[in-house]
Amino acid sequence: MDLQFLGTSSGVPTKSRNVSATAVIEASGSHWYLVDCGEGTQHQLLHSPLSMRDLRGIFITHVHGDHCFGLPGLLASAGMSGRTEPLDLILPAALQDWVRLSLAASESYLPFELRMLPVEQLQHWQSSHVEVSTVQLSHRVPSVGFVFTELNPEPRLDIARLEAEGIPRGPLWGDLAKGISVEHDGQTLDARVYLKASRPARRVIVCGDNDNPALLAQVAQGADVLVHEATFTQPIIDRSGNSFGHSTAAAVARFAEQAGVRNLVLTHFSARYQADPKRSPCIDDVREEAQAHYSGNLTLARDLQRYHIGRDGGLVAVSA
Numbered sequence: 001m002d003l004q005f006l007g008t009s010s011g012v013p014t015k016s017r018n019v020s021a022t023a024v025i026e027a028s029g030s031h032w033y034l035v036d037c038g039e040g041t042q043h044q045l046l047h048s049p050l051s052m053r054d055l056r057g058i059f060i061t062h063v064h065g066d067h068c069f070g071l072p073g074l075l076a077s078a079g080m081s082g083r084t085e086p087l088d089l090i091l092p093a094a095l096q097d098w099v100r101l102s103l104a105a106s107e108s109y110l111p112f113e114l115r116m117l118p119v120e121q122l123q124h125w126q127s128s129h130v131e132v133s134t135v136q137l138s139h140r141v142p143s144v145g146f147v148f149t150e151l152n153p154e155p156r157l158d159i160a161r162l163e164a165e166g167i168p169r170g171p172l173w174g175d176l177a178k179g180i181s182v183e184h185d186g187q188t189l190d191a192r193v194y195l196k197a198s199r200p201a202r203r204v205i206v207c208g209d210n211d212n213p214a215l216l217a218q219v220a221q222g223a224d225v226l227v228h229e230a231t232f233t234q235p236i237i238d239r240s241g242n243s244f245g246h247s248t249a250a251a252v253a254r255f256a257e258q259a260g261v262r263n264l265v266l267t268h269f270s271a272r273y274q275a276d277p278k279r280s281p282c283i284d285d286v287r288e289e290a291q292a293h294y295s296g297n298l299t300l301a302r303d304l305q306r307y308h309i310g311r312d313g314g315l316v317a318v319s320a
């Protein structure tokens, strides 16, 4: 599974960071999932190899505008680009009427079925390659994280089983390997039964805004990657006396260290943190604060950067 960040700023965009949006990309191909859709997400997508036709689902973590104001434009453009496949949009129930009204009032016609599912009722969603569940977080409004788990990654033929059941080598095996069910001895053989994962399933958690990382204790166990906001550094909170429902780099890093998170990706940075190391406060302050509490593989997400989970389980930046 890969990640590509389309927006890593909190609240407002900056010249180098757009507002929240993260693409989760299947290992097996180009199919992908979008978590949050801040304004301008469709513009960011133009700078990525991701196509609206390959999008398999949109997941919105909470109602705040920096996480959803890009929806009407992105959906309308998906329609104009000729998408016809149904699209699932998992979002807070309170946003459903807003999406419907935005499209209706602007007379935007979608040539595909938009299936809106309230995130509050989402137990478990799945596509053919990925299963998604939610974890409740703590913010000024209800907020969730989405847990993406691969289903049967890189399936290979279960040769021992095929041989044990006396299924002859040849075209039958070939079809089963492609996931096509076949007829043999008057019986239908379900391809899924004869394919098994050739490596452990990856698990990636992409969180919405959250001021209490400890809520992730259970799902973080064994997760490959945790993507979490680090809106502020501790000195900023100490000065203002208010975290506005957000986390500091230190708090997230401390949690990740304790939970044994292998790869921690921080995002959703306050626009006050500048890229220029000579200015203050600077994004390096966020990195240094996190590094002081976390010894794992730390990444500060950058807009349009793609990251890949390598064979050894380490997250690395790759060219998109």
Ligand SMILES: [Zn+2]
Residues within 6 Å of the ligand: 010, 011, 020, 064, 066, 067, 209, 268
């Ligand atoms: Zn936010």
